[in-house]
Amino acid sequence: MQLGVCYYPEQWPRTMWADDAKRMVELGITHVRIAEFAWSRMEPRAGEFVWEWLDEAVATLAAAGLKIVLGTPTASPPKWLIDACPEVLPVRADGTRWNFGSRRHYDVSSETYRRECVRIVTAMVERYGRHPSIVAWQTDNELGCHDTVPSYSDAALARFHRWLRHRYETIEALNEIWGNVFWSMEYPSFEAIGLPNLTPTDANPIHLLDFRRFVSDEVASFHAGQVEVLRRHAPDADILHNFMGFFTTFDHYRFADGDALDVAAWDSYPIARTESIALPEEQKARYARTAHPDVSAFDHDRYRAIGRGRFWVMEQQAGPVNWAPWNPVPAKGMVRLWAYEAFAHGAELVSYFRWRQCPYAQEQMHSGLNLPNNELSPGGLEVQQAAREIAASAALSALGAPSPASVAIVFDYETQWMFEIQRHGKTFDYQTLVFDYYESLRELGLDVDIVSRSADLSAYRLVVVPSLAVIDDALVDQIERSSAQWVFGPRSGSKTDAFAIPGNLPPGALQRVLPMQVLEIESLRPTLAPALSVGDTHGVAMHWREHVRANGDTRVAAQFDDTWPAILAHGKLRYVAGWLSHALHREVLQQAARQAGIDTQLLPDGVRIRRRGELTFAFNFGPQQAQAPAPADARFVLGGAQLHTGDVCVWRNG
Secondary structure, rough: EEEEOOOOHHOOHHHHHHHHHHHHHHHOOOEEEEEOOOHHHHEEEEOOOOHHEEEEHHHHHHOOOEEEEEEOOOOOOHHHHHHHHHHHOOOOOOOOEEEOOOOOOOOOOHHHHHHHHHHHHHHHHHHHOOOOOOOEEEEEOOHHHHHOOOOOOOOHHHHHHHHHHHHHHHHHHHHHOOOOOHHHHHOOOHHOOOOOOOOOOOOOOOHHEEEEEHHHHHHHHHHHHHHHHHHHHHHOOOEEEEEEEOOOOHHHHHHOOOOOEEEEEEOOHHHHHHHHHHOHHHHHOOOOOOOOOOOHHHHHHHHHHHHHOOEEEEEEEEOOOOOOOOOOOOOOOOOHHHHHHHHHHOOOEEEEEEOOOOOOOOOOOOOOOOOOOOOHHHOOOOOOOOHHHHHOHHHHHOOEEEOOOOOEEEEOOHHHHHHHHHHOOOOHHHHHHHHHHHHHHOOOOOOEEOOOOOOOOOOOOOOEEEEOOOOHHHHHHHHHOOOOEEEEEOOOOOOOOOOOOOOOOOHHHHHHHEEEEEEOOOOOOOOOOOOOEEEEEEEEEEEEEEEEEOOOOOOOEEEEOOOOOEEEOOOOOEEEEEEEEEHHHHHHHHHHHHHOOOOOOOOOOOEEEEOOOEEEEEOOOOOOOOOOOOOOOOOOEEOOOOEEEOOEEEEOOO
């Protein structure tokens, strides 16, 4: 359980650096990230490197005993580079170029920019790669942020052609698989294919999907180009990238393949994310100052899988931020709570953004651990409290590994892309559906792993697949070998890998183990809400509903009020033929958990728990005082059973 902070020495007088480092250590900070936006100070003119200031900053922080995460500065190319090579600017879908004057103003497909990035990263790592205090390197910053990916440039088009040729080998194969006979869309060559923008109506969905796949691979290869240099010159340091919450522009599982990452880091802004995602307005209002209880936990669990068990929070909200539609001040205790929440889910490090609030430029409304006058902010005081508590507690200081979860949720990036391309109903969003299932499981007091569709699922007792566009034979093979209970949601198996309807109808290959077929689908406007009951829980379908047929010995476990099947069951599998209201999802999952032999407990409103090693953590995100679900004889190592808003408690298991 280590604490870190993001620091920008180039933004402050050198006379402050030593005192800042000293105060960081006194606060309980062990790690500090620097330099990820400092290219113009490292290389103020082409080929003219100025390292003295960074040498001094590194030496000052190291002398204080701090471990350093050094960021490559490629998220913000300097003005001289843009002036010399304007073609590196990204191109929007409407054909216009982004301008210089903020950040992320580069095209991930630009060969010129890729060479420049390798050049600056090589210069950095040759100088600092063996420094004993630099324990990790972060590539770039928040890849894909601000809708700068994809880019619709000539460079992207040329690389897309190469990508398509590698995937399909012949133009005849591409035309066949893409179904280009439709609307006379057949191409004479790969070079004749354009990017899927500026078409009068929808582009071919498989054209759009392959472009999304290509863009995802471009982001991964851009990162890999830096990793190759870093591995060569800094072999003992961890390599990471700081991903974002609820972000699906590229496939994070593929990004992390091989040796691309040692740690999956991500940037946690719970209140801003609560304001930004598609949550019901009543939840946004209820959790305006605490954040939704599952919004950070969801990405903690996702990035733990992407990092193969290792994840850090590289940027943790420390107070009000500047970029959401509304930016409330967090309730008292929340900055401290978010640290413990991350640790409970397995984080090795929680690093705050930022050390000191900057009084100028774009982020001056974004808080830090210190106010602009160098006084600890309210969030900084909470971090100080958490650091002292951790240092004083042997149980917290020696926290064990995350406990294995008995429940897995399958999350799939290509499913998100397919359903974005063909929503069929404007309120259908795959990630929001997954989140509703995740929230339901967490309300039942369950720990959850979020995994890819290709993960080994043999250790789980309950596997939840809120939706999965393409179901392949490999997954069905896992189901046949599994002793777990399985729950599938709507649109599962609805497409092939070529973005077509399966020849045997949805759910495609899943019919091997769940005999059924989807005959028709409908997206539901708010005035269409087919009703149903599951057990004693009543609710409706919303957003999406399917007309399904049970085949063989598959049984109808619940039906809608118009008699169409709502839930089909066959052995250890359930299929939910619609997006159900939240209480119904929870009831379906509770029944499945019961059959899997998993104990559940409906937690008090706004309360969540997470187990790590021999400890159980409880958190209160709700507006009222709540009772932690601890046993009567619980031995608390932090706090007690009564939880006010923003409170945390921890007790030993058993």
